[in-house]
Amino acid sequence: MLAEHLPAQCTTFPLDQTAYVSATCESAIEIRRSFAYTTYSIEVKCPITQRTWKVEKRCSAFYKFRELLAEFHARCQDNPMRLIAKSLLHISLPSKLVLDKYGSSTMRKRGKILKKYVWLALDCRSLCYIYPQDKRTVEHTELMELLDAFLQVPVNLRDIRFKEATQTQMDDSCAICTYEYLKEDFAELGKVVVLPCGHCFHRDCVSEWLFSHNTCPMCRQTTDRIAGLFAAQS
Ligand SMILES: [Zn+2]
């Protein structure tokens, strides 16, 4: 349903959230001024960089996010971003009535629901990130900012965008492993990445390099940021 209203390349996005959100969901009880709070920690993985980080929140933060989303949805008219927000508004969160209660089984149940919610938020974020540059509006930026803040995306991963690869980029080879790019490399979003200097590499090849360097392996320009590429529409 959502897919019908989005541009073609968005609908081909592999919506396999399980690959991006790890199975770990820990919860910890924190006592503050004699009140007990449960904090949930959900590990997520960026589909482009494959870098992982933790989303650490209390249940109430999910409700706050949903309020912001509902407010965005209400004021965003006739815009595909409205549909993306709507898809998240449909997901139920743990009941507010039992928010004060805590116990290991409640926490486990709640953790499961919150994990699923994070999966879907990450999905929505992915859709925003591959959304064509020329069709973007102010609402697009606003929704991305909402999602990035909620998902606690590390700052150097926030400006990563998917771009359409040019024919020259697709005909090239990766300077690190020296293998020529295959058509399939561009079908899997994020498998080939481009650095701000314009040089392209296999994500896995350059990720290893960037782990110990903060420069492009080709031109030595300083960087810790990458963008994902996908095949140009023929
Ligand atoms: Zn390579």
Ligand SMILES: [Zn+2]
């Ligand atoms: Zn370079």
